[in-house]
Amino acid sequence: MVEVGFFGAVGEVTGSMHLLDTGVDKILLDCGMFQGRRKESRDKNENFPINRSEITTMVLSHAHIDHSGRIPLLTKNGFSGRIVTTRPTKDALEYMLLDSGHIQESDAQYLNYKALRAFLYQAEQAKTQEQISNKEKSRIKKLLKHTPHELNVDAIAALHKEHGLDMVTPLYTLEEAIEALPFIDGYPFGSKVTIGKGVTVKFYVAGHILGSAFSLITVTPENGGKPLKILFTGDIGRFEKPILKDPTLEFDEEDRDIDLMIIESTYGDREHTPVSDLSGSLKETLTRTIERGGSLLIPSFAFGRTQELIYILHELYDSGAVPKVPVYVDSPLASNITKVFAEHPETYDKETHQIFLEKGINPFYFKNIKFVESVEESMRLTQDNTPHIVISASGMCEAGRILHHLRYKIHNPKHTILIVGYMASHTLGRRIEELGLQANPAEDKAPEVKILGKSYPLKAHVEKIGGFSAHGDCHELMRVVTESNLRVKNIAVVHGEAEQSAAFALRLKEKGYNAFIPKRGDLFKLQ
Numbered sequence: 001m002v003e004v005g006f007f008g009a010v011g012e013v014t015g016s017m018h019l020l021d022t023g024v025d026k027i028l029l030d031c032g033m034f035q036g037r038r039k040e041s042r043d044k045n046e047n048f049p050i051n052r053s054e055i056t057t058m059v060l061s062h063a064h065i066d067h068s069g070r071i072p073l074l075t076k077n078g079f080s081g082r083i084v085t086t087r088p089t090k091d092a093l094e095y096m097l098l099d100s101g102h103i104q105e106s107d108a109q110y111l112n113y114k115a116l117r118a119f120l121y122q123a124e125q126a127k128t129q130e131q132i133s134n135k136e137k138s139r140i141k142k143l144l145k146h147t148p149h150e151l152n153v154d155a156i157a158a159l160h161k162e163h164g165l166d167m168v169t170p171l172y173t174l175e176e177a178i179e180a181l182p183f184i185d186g187y188p189f190g191s192k193v194t195i196g197k198g199v200t201v202k203f204y205v206a207g208h209i210l211g212s213a214f215s216l217i218t219v220t221p222e223n224g225g226k227p228l229k230i231l232f233t234g235d236i237g238r239f240e241k242p243i244l245k246d247p248t249l250e251f252d253e254e255d256r257d258i259d260l261m262i263i264e265s266t267y268g269d270r271e272h273t274p275v276s277d278l279s280g281s282l283k284e285t286l287t288r289t290i291e292r293g294g295s296l297l298i299p300s301f302a303f304g305r306t307q308e309l310i311y312i313l314h315e316l317y318d319s320g321a322v323p324k325v326p327v328y329v330d331s332p333l334a335s336n337i338t339k340v341f342a343e344h345p346e347t348y349d350k351e352t353h354q355i356f357l358e359k360g361i362n363p364f365y366f367k368n369i370k371f372v373e374s375v376e377e378s379m380r381l382t383q384d385n386t387p388h389i390v391i392s393a394s395g396m397c398e399a400g401r402i403l404h405h406l407r408y409k410i411h412n413p414k415h416t417i418l419i420v421g422y423m424a425s426h427t428l429g430r431r432i433e434e435l436g437l438q439a440n441p442a443e444d445k446a447p448e449v450k451i452l453g454k455s456y457p458l459k460a461h462v463e464k465i466g467g468f469s470a471h472g473d474c475h476e477l478m479r480v481v482t483e484s485n486l487r488v489k490n491i492a493v494v495h496g497e498a499e500q501s502a503a504f505a506l507r508l509k510e511k512g513y514n515a516f517i518p519k520r521g522d523l524f525k526l527q
Helices: 039-048 069-073 089-128 134-144 153-163 174-183 275-291 306-318 332-341 350-355 375-382 402-409 426-439 472-483 498-510
Strands: 002-008 017-021 026-029 056-059 082-087 143-146 184-187 192-196 199-203 213-219 228-232 258-265 297-298 327-330 367-373 389-392 416-419 448-451 454-457 461-464 490-494 514-516 523-526
Touching: 002 490, 017 134, 026 416, 056 192, 069 089, 082 089, 082 192, 082 199, 089 134, 089 153, 089 174, 089 184, 089 332, 134 143, 134 153, 153 327, 153 523, 174 184, 258 472, 275 297, 275 416, 306 327, 306 332, 306 367, 306 389, 327 332, 327 523, 332 367, 375 402, 389 402, 402 448, 402 454, 416 426, 426 448, 426 461, 472 498, 490 498, 490 523, 498 514
Parallel strands: 026 056, 056 082, 082 184, 228 258, 258 490, 297 389, 297 416, 327 367, 327 389, 416 461, 490 514
Antiparallel strands: 002 017, 002 523, 017 026, 192 199, 199 213, 213 228, 448 454
């Protein structure tokens, strides 16, 4: 008997985590980070629902942080097994996890700086019995910083201790992220890998991002009975998108009979713009923005979405279809991930080979593109008033350099914020999307959003191109179930907000499938 437990991305779209218990091995499927409200996410991320020392192996579907981001918490707290994934995913994790560790540390340092600065302002005001002057504020800031862009971490820590203030600690550090990397093994698509006693996994192309995989797990009973097969989709990509191969529909004969499919439902009740419209929609948005004399800000996931945007802009620029304003990729992580893409042409579709590779052209580099590295260069760019494009992380506007671009440009109606992907509930990106798509930038009264603790009027245009999503829509999800050569007995619908999962489960039931929506902590038995 195999018991499957559902512990993350259940009734929501972050924190992917499930567990296969064979009675001998406990195999973790994904180890994702929860993203959303700070305190709620912190509580969920710190409280592991499973004893980490009992987990024997982990299988990772892909490198997005909502699927991989808690790996350092796993490896530093008793896990001694192996993490099995595809080769491109392993290569990407060398940057993704380190970036996540750096963000954890930086966020904690910034919150400690803000708390201490506020405390010192209040203390000075209480001492003088009058409003603190700008000169005194400047003195305190200089005390807490080495340079305008670099915090004096040691001084901040010492003053916190001196005044008995609580310190925010990172979820994990950069060093702990580095220490997680040796646990990770990468394998080719299609190879069968032993992950437990009588348990194997085979990876099929999922088409979501570089290296993303359907994980086909086979559990063979000791008595030689019929093997049980579990297919974990991770995130399912779109069909006919640029760069990557489509999601697999043809599975090996031995893998066709699925006892349990665990399938995502992010867009279980939504339709995307056709893939063929992406280039035209981006062209129109960019042209309108440039005609206003504005810049185009694109919050984008560093992994996958950014490379796709670069690819399409490359085509638009080569064809002369748009004004060739500078394109800035302001994310060191995106720069590194773009290098990983270049190292794995075996994952590209035929069109990418024909349009670029066979002509000796790198799809991700062209004359007008600039990869921004230093913080100083990034800060200078925020104050550049000439028309340009900025592609910057994080994709949901929860952290990273995009926040600084937004706070300098969000109040100006000549600029455009372009939404090109899913924004989870309670994220800044979702708030900008919901408020911006309803607002009229020409009106004097604009809704306000809070960025890094300060409120700003949302006067910039907000537009959305849904077709850029790396997730398949409701029809593409159904296509994987109904048009593949699989024979599926049971389907667990996960990784979706409640209404999306419910709608997709209903679609499956109407097609005759035994579909159900697990709650967190639910167990499903297979025998």
